[in-house]
Amino acid sequence: MQTITQRLANPTQFMQLSARILPWVAGAAAAIIAYGLYLSFFDSPPDYQQGETVRIMYIHVPSAWVAMAAYALIAISAFGLLVFRHPLADVSAKAAAPIGAVFTFLALVTGSLWGRPTWGTYWVWDARLTSVLILFFLYLGLIALRSSIEDETLASKLTAILALVGVVMLPIIKFSVEFGNTLHQGASILRAGGSTIDPAIELPLLVMALGFTLMFVALHLKAMRNEVLRRRVKALQMAEVERAQAGRLAAAE
Amino acid sequence: MSAFAMLVARDLRLSVRQGGALGTALGFYMIVVTLLPLGLGADLNLLSRIAPGVLWIALLLSALLSLPRMFGADYEDGSLDLLATGPLPLELVAAAKALAHWIATGIPLTLLAPVLGILLNLEIGTYPVLVATMVVGTPAVSFIGAVGAALTLRAHRGGLLIALLVLPLYVPTLIFGMAVIGALLGPGGVWSPFLILTAISLMAVILGPIAAAAALRAQMQ
Numbered sequence: 001m002q003t004i005t006q007r008l009a010n011p012t013q014f015m016q017l018s019a020r021i022l023p024w025v026a027g028a029a030a031a032i033i034a035y036g037l038y039l040s041f042f043d044s045p046p047d048y049q050q051g052e053t054v055r056i057m058y059i060h061v062p063s064a065w066v067a068m069a070a071y072a073l074i075a076i077s078a079f080g081l082l083v084f085r086h087p088l089a090d091v092s093a094k095a096a097a098p099i100g101a102v103f104t105f106l107a108l109v110t111g112s113l114w115g116r117p118t119w120g121t122y123w124v125w126d127a128r129l130t131s132v133l134i135l136f137f138l139y140l141g142l143i144a145l146r147s148s149i150e151d152e153t154l155a156s157k158l159t160a161i162l163a164l165v166g167v168v169m170l171p172i173i174k175f176s177v178e179f180g181n182t183l184h185q186g187a188s189i190l191r192a193g194g195s196t197i198d199p200a201i202e203l204p205l206l207v208m209a210l211g212f213t214l215m216f217v218a219l220h221l222k223a224m225r226n227e228v229l230r231r232r233v234k235a236l237q238m239a240e241v242e243r244a245q246a247g248r249l250a251a252a253e
Numbered sequence: 254m255s256a257f258a259m260l261v262a263r264d265l266r267l268s269v270r271q272g273g274a275l276g277t278a279l280g281f282y283m284i285v286v287t288l289l290p291l292g293l294g295a296d297l298n299l300l301s302r303i304a305p306g307v308l309w310i311a312l313l314l315s316a317l318l319s320l321p322r323m324f325g326a327d328y329e330d331g332s333l334d335l336l337a338t339g340p341l342p343l344e345l346v347a348a349a350k351a352l353a354h355w356i357a358t359g360i361p362l363t364l365l366a367p368v369l370g371i372l373l374n375l376e377i378g379t380y381p382v383l384v385a386t387m388v389v390g391t392p393a394v395s396f397i398g399a400v401g402a403a404l405t406l407r408a409h410r411g412g413l414l415i416a417l418l419v420l421p422l423y424v425p426t427l428i429f430g431m432a433v434i435g436a437l438l439g440p441g442g443v444w445s446p447f448l449i450l451t452a453i454s455l456m457a458v459i460l461g462p463i464a465a466a467a468a469l470r471a472q473m474q
Contacts, residue, residue: 082467130424137421144417148408157471158404162418165400165464169422172453176425 009087011228018221025221029214036211039204056114058204062212064107064132070100070216071135074142075167078160088224090156091231093163094146095223099216101139108132131174138166256341257349264353267326274322278315278358279365285311286369297374304373305383305434308366312387313423316394319358320419321412323350323402324469337473347465348458351399359391382437386430386450393426393454396461403468425453 008014040058074096080089111129112122123129142159149155197205268274289307290300327333336346366387367380375383401419408414432446 134421134424137417141418141421144414145404145408148405148410148414150409151407154407154471158468161400161464161468161471162404165422165460168460169425172425172456173421176428176453 022221026218029218033211036207044204045200053117056110058208060110062209063103066212066216067104067107070096074163078163081160091224091227095227097142099219104136134173257345260349261353268357274319278319282311282315301374304375309430312362316358320398320402320415323354324406328406343466344462347399348462351396355392355395359395363387386433389451390426390430393457396457397422399461399465403465407472
C-alpha cells in the first residue's frame with residue numbers, strides 16, 4: 001500500500017490528480033473571496049476607533065498568514081528534498097517562493113497603508129514589521145540564489161539548505177526584534193482565553209483567511225504544474241538535440 | 254599538530270602572505286566610517302549617539318567583503334576537493350575556515366573599532382562595552398558568513414548575492430549588539446542582552462559549519 005506522498009512522487013500521477021483538483025480549489029477560492037469581500041465591504045460595521053480603515057485588515061491579516069504558511073511549506077519541501085529526495089519537493093519549493101514573496105509584500109503594503117491613518121505613520125521600526133520585512137528579504141534571497149545557479153539540481157539543493165537555515169533563524173530574528181517594544185497588537189484570534197475580536201469583524205476575517213488560503217493552494221498547484229511541464233519540455237528539447245547530434249555523427253561516417 | 258589546527262594555521266598564513274584581504278577590509282572599514290559623518294553632518298552630539306551603531310554596521314559590511322574568498326580560492330585551485338577527501342570531516346573544514354576568517358578579519362576589525370570611535374566622538378564609558386560586544390559577536394559574523402560563502406560558491410555574481418543572503422541573518426547579532434550598548438543607559442543592566450548575544454554566537458559556531466558543509470558537499474559531487 002502506497003502512501004499519498006509516495007504516489008505523488010510520480011509526476012504523471014501528480015499531474016492527473018492536480019488537474020482534477022485545481023478547478024475546484026480555484027472555484028472555491030474565488031467564491032469564498034467574493035463572499036468575504038461582500039462581508040468586508042457591506043456587511044460588517046466600521047470599528048469604533050479605527051473607522052472604515054479596519055476593512056484593510058480583511059486583506060492584511062490573510063496575506064500575512066499566507067506569507068508565513070508559504071515559508072513553512074517551503075521549509076517542509078526543503079526537508080522533503082534533502083532527506084527523502086522526493087521529486088516533487090523541489091517543484092513545490094520553487095513554485096511557492098515567488099507566491100510567498102508576493103503575499104509578504106502585500107502584507108507589508110496593506111499594513112503600511114493601515115498604519116498611516118491609525119498610527120500616524122507609514123512605517124515604524126517595530127518588532128512585527130521588521131521581522132516581516134526580513135522574511136521578505138529571505139524570500140528574495142531564495143529566489144536570487146536559485147536564479148544565479150545554472151545547474152538545476154544543484155540550485156534546488158542549495159536553495160533547500162538556505163530555506164532550512166532560514167527556518168532556524170526566523171524565530172531568533174522574531175525574538176530579537178521583539179526584544180524591544182512593539183506597536184503591533186499581539187495574537188488576537190488564536191490565543192488562550194479565546195478571541196478578543198468582535199464576532200461581526202471576526203467572521204469576514206475568517207472567511208477571507210480561508211479564501212486566501214485556498215487561493216494560495218490554487219496558485220501553488222498551478223505553478224507546480226507549470227514547473228513540471230517546463231521540465232518536461234526541457235527534457236524533450238535535450239533529447240531532440242542528442243538525436244540530432246547522433247544523426248549528424250551517423251551521416252559523417 | 255591536529256589537522257584542524259593545521260588548516261587554521263594554513264589559512265591564516267595565506268591571509269597574511271597573499272596580502273590584500275585584511276588591508277582591504279580595514280581600509281573599507283575606515284572609509285565607511287569616514288563617509289558617514291560627511292553624509293550625516295558633523296554634529297558631535299549626534300555622532301556620539303550613533304557611533305556604536307555606525308561602527309557595528311560598518312564592521313558587518315567590511316567582514317562581508319572578504320567572505321567570498323573563504324572557500325573561493327580553494328575551490329578554484331582544487332584544494333577544496335583535496336580537503337573534502339582528506340581525513341577531516343567537511344564540517345570541521347568549514348569550521349576551521351570560518352575560525353581563520355574570524356581571527357584574520359573579525360579580530361582586526363574589532364581592534365580598529367575603538368580607534369575609529371575617536372573620530373565619532375564615542376563616549377569613553379562605551380569603549381569597553383562596545384569592544385566586548387564585538388569580540389563576542391564577530392564569531393557569529395564569520396560562522397553565519399561561512400554558510401553564505403558556501404552557498405554562493407558556484408553562483409554567478411556571488412559577491413552581490415552573498416550580501417542579500419547573509420545580511421538578513423546578521424539581524425539578531427546586530428540587534429543584541431546594540432541592545433547591550435542601549436542597556437548601558439537603562440536600568441536593566443547589560444548582562445541579559447550580552448548573554449543572549451553570546452548564545453547567538455555559540456549557536457552560529459555550531460550550526461554554521463553544518464549548513465556550510467552540506468552546501469559544499471552538494472557542489473562537489
